[in-house]
Amino acid sequence: MPRIAIYGAGMIGNYLGGRLHGHAHVRFIARPHVAATLSEHGLHVSDLHGRQQHIAPDQLDLHTDPQAVRDADLVLVTVKSAATMDVAHELADALAPGTPVISFQNGVRNTAELRAALPGHAVLAGMVPFNVTQPTAAHFHQGSSGELIVERSNALAPFADIFAASHVPLQQHEDMQAVLWAKLLLNLNNPLNALSGLPLREELAQRPWRLCLALLQREGLRVLRAAGIRPAHLTGLPASWLPRLLSMPDVLFHRIAGRMLAIDPLARSSTWDDLQAGRRTEVDYINGEIVALAASKGMRAPANGRIVALMREAEQAYVSWDAQPLLRELRSVS
Numbered sequence: 001m002p003r004i005a006i007y008g009a010g011m012i013g014n015y016l017g018g019r020l021h022g023h024a025h026v027r028f029i030a031r032p033h034v035a036a037t038l039s040e041h042g043l044h045v046s047d048l049h050g051r052q053q054h055i056a057p058d059q060l061d062l063h064t065d066p067q068a069v070r071d072a073d074l075v076l077v078t079v080k081s082a083a084t085m086d087v088a089h090e091l092a093d094a095l096a097p098g099t100p101v102i103s104f105q106n107g108v109r110n111t112a113e114l115r116a117a118l119p120g121h122a123v124l125a126g127m128v129p130f131n132v133t134q135p136t137a138a139h140f141h142q143g144s145s146g147e148l149i150v151e152r153s154n155a156l157a158p159f160a161d162i163f164a165a166s167h168v169p170l171q172q173h174e175d176m177q178a179v180l181w182a183k184l185l186l187n188l189n190n191p192l193n194a195l196s197g198l199p200l201r202e203e204l205a206q207r208p209w210r211l212c213l214a215l216l217q218r219e220g221l222r223v224l225r226a227a228g229i230r231p232a233h234l235t236g237l238p239a240s241w242l243p244r245l246l247s248m249p250d251v252l253f254h255r256i257a258g259r260m261l262a263i264d265p266l267a268r269s270s271t272w273d274d275l276q277a278g279r280r281t282e283v284d285y286i287n288g289e290i291v292a293l294a295a296s297k298g299m300r301a302p303a304n305g306r307i308v309a310l311m312r313e314a315e316q317a318y319v320s321w322d323a324q325p326l327l328r329e330l331r332s333v334s
């Protein structure tokens, strides 16, 4: 059985690892507190289609030492973006020559950081479209739909059937930068969701929150256009149509884009998870990328810049926002 290492066992890593267990030999590289929880309770994974799977503690291969990745046949990197450089160096130190690596992370620069530290390895960009919630300490639940997307590569040949059998099929894609930028446009909502204090479904059901997101996306789309970046179609629609869709009155939006609200009622963005855990968020790798790309083109992205600043404040002392004042704030800086 191929050995797949999950590097950074958190929401995404534990969910994917739980799914892959039994179809591959899964080894988890986890923080000590995560390894302790899983070795006490085992790992439970479930999804919105009702699929449940429980793995007993003695069936889990849990490690806290980076060197445990040494004999992996494939590594999935599932840490937050700020941890990527450290992971890259740990992998460079431990990984056997040629082992392929997939980054299943949000943001547009993780793969490049991993590649720079891992010459001689196939380092592939990946994208997770769905949300994972953690109803209890050892239970990870896929709360929305979508298939994993990963850079097309021959290195995936031994693994494609394993992912498919595990109910997390891999869609291979030629242009992952287009996919990652399209995902980033959707992730511009992450800090809004965190500032709202609401579950995603409740937040997106309200037009003033959608108008905030539409404003951030319009700004992002302008910058991407200036940089010659064409985001992929992830929602079945061109990314450039999303702001108009989001701006529709509630009744129309619910009728036309009801699918966007097919999310577990408890699901929130991973940025909310970071705030709750007292961690620095990924906002620099999401909205901050729009600000940085704008600056590189001699442009400004003031609304996304304002969101980065508000998240810095929220990381120090969290105060939730109502949508209307935030919308006024974003319009006033734009």
Ligand SMILES: NC(=O)C1=CN([C@@H]2O[C@H](COP(=O)(O)OP(=O)(O)OC[C@H]3O[C@@H](n4cnc5c(N)ncnc54)[C@H](OP(=O)(O)O)[C@@H]3O)[C@@H](O)[C@H]2O)C=CC1
Binding pocket: 007, 008, 009, 010, 011, 012, 013, 029, 030, 031, 034, 078, 079, 080, 081, 083, 086, 087, 090, 104, 105, 106, 107, 128, 129, 130, 131, 132, 133, 269, 270, 273, 279, 282
């Ligand atoms: N959660 C979600 O629903 C979704 C998340 N994503 C993206 O997926 C990526 C992973 O997110 P998520 O799973 O939520 O993140 P989590 O923070 O839940 O999990 C990452 C885990 O990796 C650990 N970690 C960090 N560095 C190391 C290291 N060097 N060695 C071992 N463990 C390490 C972290 O510990 P510590 O906290 O101590 O650093 C944490 O336990 C992110 O880029 C996120 O944006 C994409 C789609 C949905």
Ligand SMILES: CC(C)(CO)C(=O)C(=O)O
Binding pocket: 106, 128, 129, 130, 131, 132, 186, 187, 190, 200, 268, 269, 270, 271
């Ligand atoms: C799936 C989605 C878009 C929203 O939960 C996400 O990527 C995240 O929370 O980081």
